[in-house]
Amino acid sequence: NAGVTQTPKFRVLKTGQSMTLLCAQDMNHEYMYWYRQDPGMGLRLIHYSVGEGTTAKGEVPDGYNVSRLKKQNFLLGLESAAPSQTSVYFCASSYNRVHEQYFGPGTRLTVT
Amino acid sequence: AQSVTQLDSHVSVSEGTPVLLRCNYSSSYSPSLFWYVQHPNKGLQLLLKYTSAATLVKGINGFEAEFKKSETSFHLTKPSAHMSDAAEYFCVVRGGDSNYQLIWGAGTKLIIKP
Numbered sequence: 302n303a304g305v306t307q308t309p310k311f312r313v314l315k316t317g318q319s320m321t322l323l324c325a326q327d328m329n330h331e332y333m334y335w336y337r338q339d340p341g342m343g344l345r346l347i348h349y350s351v352g353e354g355t356t357a358k359g360e361v362p363d364g365y366n367v368s369r370l371k372k373q374n375f376l377l378g379l380e381s382a383a384p385s386q387t388s389v390y391f392c393a394s395s396y397n398r399v400h401e402q403y404f405g406p407g408t409r410l411t412v413t
Numbered sequence: 414a415q416s417v418t419q420l421d422s423h424v425s426v427s428e429g430t431p432v433l434l435r436c437n438y439s440s441s442y443s444p445s446l447f448w449y450v451q452h453p454n455k456g457l458q459l460l461l462k463y464t465s466a467a468t469l470v471k472g473i474n475g476f477e478a479e480f481k482k483s484e485t486s487f488h489l490t491k492p493s494a495h496m497s498d499a500a501e502y503f504c505v506v507r508g509g510d511s512n513y514q515l516i517w518g519a520g521t522k523l524i525i526k527p
Contacts, residue, residue, distance in 0.1 A: 401462065
């Protein structure tokens with residue numbers, strides 16, 4: 302039982318490049334979330350999903366897109382990376398909106 | 414709207430002494446409150462949660478927190494700090510009509526002196 306895994310762990314991009322972060326969970330959770338963590342701030346919700354085939358915007362969605370084609374996977378895409386997107390990205394999942402969220406180990410992204 | 418304020422960005426205590434990490438919240442509804450811990454270069458782990466049952470909540474690793482509605486506080490305590498407690502701690506609130514969303518405090522870095 303791996304819980305929540307994220308790929309890759311580290312990435313360096315040049316401004317304007319694109320990439321996709323992959324989140325996978327093996328707990329059969331309906332809800333999945335993408336957050337970013339910046340120094341001196343708490344986590345901020347980028348996008349979330351309440352089930353396979355659904356996505357919704359969170360607090361800071363601009364510059365990101367997501368897809369949930371399979372229940373166990375939640376992809377976060379950056380179409381044209383900007384230095385302001387340098388951050389640590391965390392994926393989380395939960396059984397429903399009330400239950401505890403379980404977090405992945407994070408992806409450290411640097412955009413130069 | 415919900416918000417969370419962690420009153421200290423850094424707290425430094427000696428090993429074996431008590432720990433107090435302070436958190437105040439604002440919520441229009443009856444909130445659910447959480448404390449998460451993040452060890453260096455690790456993911457986030459739930460320490461404890463309050464969901465309108467007992468106001469004194471016990472968590473893992475000897476931590477506990479007390480929900481005080483009159484003071485809108487949810488402070489985290491531990492009687493005796495251990496070196497392994499050095500980490501960043503986040504107070505989190507969930508409430509209102511958008512129950513899916515967690516609102517995070519900025520974090521408190523706990524430093525343990527030998």
